[in-house]
Amino acid sequence: MSRLSYLETLLNGVGVEWKPIGTEIKTVTAPSKLKSQSYRLTGRLPIIDQGLEFIAGYTDEDVTPINNGEYIIFGDHSEHIKYVDFPFVQGADGIKILRAISANTKYIYYAFLTFYTKELSYKRHWSTAQQTLIPIPCPNDPEKSLAIQSEIVRVLDEFTSLTAELTAELTARRKQYNYYRDQLLSFDEGEVEWISLNNLCESISAGGDVPENSVKGQLEPDSKYPYPIYANATDEKGLYGYTDSYKINSDAVTISARGAKVGFHTIRDAKFTHIIRLIVLVADKNLVSTRYLNYVLDMTSIGGTEGGIPQITVPMIKKITVPIPFYGDVKRSLKEQKRIVSMLDKFDTLTTSITEGLPREIELRQKQYEYYRDLLFSFPKPEPVTN
Known part of the structure; x- marks a missing residue:
């Protein structure tokens, strides 16, 4: 018997009671909290806060963590909902740490994700969120109720586990590409010189105003307006x-x-216009190829100004140095650049096909998970009370 068939048998003829989630959980107070300034990239203990990232950081500080157990984390401002089943330290303020009183904690988590409607405003949301109605099957038969909850969790875990595996595979492929790229762009002493972009480019210029004769939002060239305008953006490829x-x-x-x-870079074909907040580097083809320059910038720190909105200027770009193989021997240098670009192009094509396919597969699995989640939680709802 399949799990879904077994679940259908369990659900056959059962009653359900819709209860506010606040009546099914208790709030846990963290013994310690850490401010964001204390977050580290590695450490003994993970830090959980209300941000989008599942784990916000790590710490080695002498702090007391939340004990090992099952918890639901609710971002009181962000409205993010997380499930945690390991010891952790609370980061900053603004989260509610919740544990089920008698129900299956992960069942409550899945139900919370399904039935909570985000308010999408910056305020404290828990007072409203705790009124979210969730279905408790067989409320008068705790043993059967927990059996049903466990089966629903088991089915949904299968889908989320597969999505997590695909996401991990995508991350691994990107790391593999970055490693391979960095190896190709690593040189022995004496084989490379670090040259400023100012000395490698024919021109480095910042964009200006939008041309007077232009159409915003046009996605394809036509006879009247055949030349693209690129802006400081990554959506629609900056078009x-x-x-x-x-x-x-x-x-x-x-x-x-x-x-x-800031710092996002890509190659544009000839005959285009750049507008405000976009910087263009035209390579001196006698010294460096455009494709090599773009690849080498992948491993170059292009940081913006500190404080306020990050930004980078033409004078800052001109000072950035990049490695040029056999600099001073133009023929040998360009030949080595061509070899590196050829290998990276091949690997990039392979990686792109994988990294384009995996997100599509992840999206399909997510939709499949949402379909079964909604199906598994399709208990009859109470009739609204009318006066």
Whole structure:
């Protein structure tokens, strides 16, 4: 008998009571808290806070963690919901640490995810969230109720486990690519010189205003506006629209110069216009190829200004140095760059096919999980009370 068939047998004819989640859990007070300044990349104890990342950081400080057990974490401001089954330290403020009183904690977690409607505003949400109604099957038969809850959890765990495996595979492939790229761009002493971008580029320029004759949002060229306009963005590949002329008559590397994506860079084909907050690097082809320059920038720190909105300027870009093999021997240097680019292109093609396929598979599995989650929680709801 399949698990779903077994679950259908368990659910056959059972009653259900919809209860506020606040009546099914108790709040746990953390023995210690850490501020975000104390978060580290590695450490003995994981830190859980209300942020989007499951684990916010780690610590080796002498602090008392939450004991090992099963917990539901609710972000009082962020409304993120997490399930934790290991010792951890609370990070900062703004989370509710919850444990089931008599129900299956992970069942409560899945039910909370299913039935809680986010308010999407910056305020404290727990007073409302704890009123979320969740179904408790067989409320008068605790043993059968827990059996049903456990089976629902088991089925949903299978789907979330597969999604987690695919996500881990995607992360591993990206790390593998980064490792291989860094190995190819590592040179023995005497084989490389670190040269500033100012000395490697024919021009480095910041974007200006949007051209007067242009169409914002146009996704394809036409006879009237055939030349793309690129902006400081990563969505739609940074395409702002199209215009009837161009400023850059060469393939080039563009770098986002302001905001959360500062430092994001990519290659653009010749004949385009860049606008405000986007910097363009036109390589001196006698010294460096555009594709090599883009690859080498992958392993180069392109940090923005500290404080406020991060940004990077043309003078800052000009000072960045990158490794150029056999600098001073133009023919040998360009030949080695071509060899490295060829190998990285092949590996990038392979990695891209995997990293494009895996997210699609992850998305499909997530939809499959949501379908079965909704199906498994499709208990009859109480009739609304009318006066």
